[in-house]
Amino acid sequence: MAKLIKPTMKLKQQLREAIDLLFTRGPASSSDYTRLVLHCIQSNDFNQAKRLQSHMELQLFHPTDSFIHNQLLHLYAKCGKISDAQQLFDKMPKRDIYSWNALLSAYAKVGLVEDLNSVFDRMAYRDSVSYNTMIACFASNWLSSKALRFFVRMQKDGFQPTQYSYVNALQACSQLLDFRLGKQIHGRVVVGEFEKNVFVWNAVTDLYAKCGDIDKARWLFDGMVKKNVVSFNLMISGYVKMGKPDECINLFNKMQLSGWKPDQVTVSSVLNAYFQYGRVDDARNMFNKIDKKDEICWTTMIVGYAQSGREVDALMLFSEMLRGNVRPDSHTISTVVSSCAKLASLYHGQAVHGKVILMGVDSNMLVSSALVDMYCKCGVPLDARVIFETMPIKNVIIWNSMILGYAQNGEAQEALTLYERMLQENFKPDNISFVGVLSACINTNMVKEGRKYFNSISEQGMTPTLDHYACMITLLGRSGNIDKALDLIKGMPHKPDCRIWSALLSVCSKGDIKTAEVAANHIFQLDPHNAGSYIMLSNLYAACGRWKDVAVVRSLMKSKNAKKFSAYSWVEIGNEVHIFVSDDHNHPELDRIYSELNRLIGILQQIGYNPDTGIVLHNVGEEEKLRSISHHSEKLALAFSLIKKPNGAAPIRIIKNIRICDDCHVFMKFASIAITRPIIIRDSSRFHHFFGGKCSCKDHR
Ligand SMILES: [Zn+2]
Numbered sequence: 001m002a003k004l005i006k007p008t009m010k011l012k013q014q015l016r017e018a019i020d021l022l023f024t025r026g027p028a029s030s031s032d033y034t035r036l037v038l039h040c041i042q043s044n045d046f047n048q049a050k051r052l053q054s055h056m057e058l059q060l061f062h063p064t065d066s067f068i069h070n071q072l073l074h075l076y077a078k079c080g081k082i083s084d085a086q087q088l089f090d091k092m093p094k095r096d097i098y099s100w101n102a103l104l105s106a107y108a109k110v111g112l113v114e115d116l117n118s119v120f121d122r123m124a125y126r127d128s129v130s131y132n133t134m135i136a137c138f139a140s141n142w143l144s145s146k147a148l149r150f151f152v153r154m155q156k157d158g159f160q161p162t163q164y165s166y167v168n169a170l171q172a173c174s175q176l177l178d179f180r181l182g183k184q185i186h187g188r189v190v191v192g193e194f195e196k197n198v199f200v201w202n203a204v205t206d207l208y209a210k211c212g213d214i215d216k217a218r219w220l221f222d223g224m225v226k227k228n229v230v231s232f233n234l235m236i237s238g239y240v241k242m243g244k245p246d247e248c249i250n251l252f253n254k255m256q257l258s259g260w261k262p263d264q265v266t267v268s269s270v271l272n273a274y275f276q277y278g279r280v281d282d283a284r285n286m287f288n289k290i291d292k293k294d295e296i297c298w299t300t301m302i303v304g305y306a307q308s309g310r311e312v313d314a315l316m317l318f319s320e321m322l323r324g325n326v327r328p329d330s331h332t333i334s335t336v337v338s339s340c341a342k343l344a345s346l347y348h349g350q351a352v353h354g355k356v357i358l359m360g361v362d363s364n365m366l367v368s369s370a371l372v373d374m375y376c377k378c379g380v381p382l383d384a385r386v387i388f389e390t391m392p393i394k395n396v397i398i399w400n401s402m403i404l405g406y407a408q409n410g411e412a413q414e415a416l417t418l419y420e421r422m423l424q425e426n427f428k429p430d431n432i433s434f435v436g437v438l439s440a441c442i443n444t445n446m447v448k449e450g451r452k453y454f455n456s457i458s459e460q461g462m463t464p465t466l467d468h469y470a471c472m473i474t475l476l477g478r479s480g481n482i483d484k485a486l487d488l489i490k491g492m493p494h495k496p497d498c499r500i501w502s503a504l505l506s507v508c509s510k511g512d513i514k515t516a517e518v519a520a521n522h523i524f525q526l527d528p529h530n531a532g533s534y535i536m537l538s539n540l541y542a543a544c545g546r547w548k549d550v551a552v553v554r555s556l557m558k559s560k561n562a563k564k565f566s567a568y569s570w571v572e573i574g575n576e577v578h579i580f581v582s583d584d585h586n587h588p589e590l591d592r593i594y595s596e597l598n599r600l601i602g603i604l605q606q607i608g609y610n611p612d613t614g615i616v617l618h619n620v621g622e623e624e625k626l627r628s629i630s631h632h633s634e635k636l637a638l639a640f641s642l643i644k645k646p647n648g649a650a651p652i653r654i655i656k657n658i659r660i661c662d663d664c665h666v667f668m669k670f671a672s673i674a675i676t677r678p679i680i681i682r683d684s685s686r687f688h689h690f691f692g693g694k695c696s697c698k699d700h701r
């Protein structure tokens with residue numbers, strides 16, 4: 001690297017010294033100025049060019065032609081220095097088409113479309129470069145229709161399109177997915193002399209790929225006399241976009257066999273293809289083989305891991321990326337933060353947050369939103385709130401994350417207060433905002449408030465969705481108003497779906513067995529493979545002592561091949577995530593974990609814990625039942641945490657993929673007394689913050 005930098009550094013230094021000298025001397029000749037201005041262009045040095053211009057003005061130097069000024073103009077345009085370019089242009093004694101085109105390109109460079117138009121209109125004469133500048137500027141600023149209008153106008157005004165005009169016009173068609181016009185331009189390309197021009201031909205092929213005719217694109221690609229890497233890349237990424245990962249990988253192999261060297265764009269497309277295919281490890285192998293990985297590569301790999309449910313790998317790779325001094329963009333960071341949220345990994349989440357602050361991207365909207373979500377999902381809404389409050393600009397999504405975050409963490413009052421503030425600050429709530437406030441009401445059993453918010457959905461000009469109805473049914477059912485919940489379903493404008501019936505079934509107690517049967521029968525028809533509903537109904541029968549019905553439901557469940565979710569829990573110790581399944585037989589430290597758990601159960605029984613075996617379905621003896629619930633995955637996770645950090649004061653965080661059962665809920669309350677440490681469990685529906693024998697959910701589970 002050092003060798004590469006030196007010559008330009010030297011060039012810049014020489015230039016500065018030459019111009020310093022100029023200022024000590026006084027007037028200079030036209031050829032001196034010409035030589036120096038070319039020197040400025042060569043080293044792309046805006047500052048020295050400005051000094052040169054001021055020297056000429058100081059010496060009242062008037063060049064005989066516009067060459068020197070045009071060169072300066074071009075440099076200013078290239079550096080995006082609009083006002084300098086405009087000022088110089090205004091002062092020029094003589095202007096020609098090059099001066100006008102240079103000014104035009106200055107405005108095009110920074111995308112000032114309005115000014116661009118007015119400069120173009122003021123031009124006394126134009127050439128094809130002027131038109132191409134306009135077309136390219138519009139096409140790259142997503143003003144594709146405007147670009148195409150200029151392409152037509154150019155020809156009307158008597159100018160032949162050049163290769164640049166074709167490429168830009170074709171790209172505009174691809175952007176607009178205007179296949180009809182694109183094909184017309186393709187026709188023109190064939191008739192004209194551009195058939196062998198690789199840039200134009202790539203644009204034609206890309207048009208077909210982007211507009212969905214991938215086979216025709218491939219046909220054109222195969223027929224290309226000259227190809228370059230871009231030709232391969234657009235075909236390869238076309239296959240990925242069309243969801244044809246196998247074709248993509250085939251072409252990639254062919255490309256390498258015929259001696260082409262893939263670039264970063266190729267590689268990231270092929271990585272995406274592997275991910276589409278679910279071949280995550282193949283993607284990783286390829287990734288490992290890349291010598292110089294750019295941030296696109298890293299991002300593709302990290303996002304791919306995260307989307308394939310391999311969050312831990314995503315996090316590991318992210319730290320590797322940082323160690324390699326590759327700067328992640330906000331998209332990568334927000335993906336990584338979301339992975340932390342999914343794992344509820346506060347350790348990694350905080351580490352990424354620290355990096356984010358160091359890199360100065362903490363005010364980025366995408367990143368802040370992900371951080372707010374992450375802290376809420378890790379059970380620390382207070383930290384989320386700090387970020388939320390310092391965000392200069394908020395949107396509804398971020399308000400929703402915060403409201404929902406409070407609701408799920410059992411801080412209903414905070415959620416509702418925040419919602420009221422959101423209204424005061426003139427944000428219009430959407431469907432998700434209402435799910436947030438209704439969940440808050442559910443968690444504290446606020447039926448009256450819940451009704452008020454539910455009614456306000458219509459007052460806001462929206463129709464309550466099935467999610468809102470499901471919330472209301474849960475709220476009414478839990479407060480003992482099963483009849484009202486049933487009435488609500490009957491009066492719904494939507495056809496009730498699984499969500500609705502599940503909500504109803506889950507709030508039925510043994511006194512509501514008739515309603516439970518109605519709800520369960522609907523679910524059996526709508527989603528026969530969902531084991532949860534069979535288990536819920538069978539538990540209700542068991543609670544009523546109706547063992548015959550228990551057997552009927554269980555054999556129905558078996559005949560429908562309904563599978564229970566395998567339940568698991570995980571904890572984070574240090575920077576490692578440990579996963580436990582119920583009755584775990586695989587963990588390397590199994591013996592210690594079970595003996596710690598038994599010790600804990602003994603202590604808890606002394607302070608009043610009584611294992612609740614009523615919920616166990618198995619037709620097994622009492623002792624077996626006891627063992628089965630004693631070994632639920634969250635209990636194992638707790639025991640493991642106590643082994644690893646016996647004297648800690650920090651909360652123990654456990655994440656569970658399904659809802660915590662009644663027995664574990666009681667167990668954790670007692671455990672929080674015995675170990676005098678907070679225990680936070682995130683289950684599939686909410687957070688439970690256990691401390692001093694109480695849970696934040698106030699047992700409204
Ligand atoms: Zn349990």
Ligand SMILES: [Zn+2]
Nearest residue numbers: 688695697699
């Ligand atoms: Zn709870």
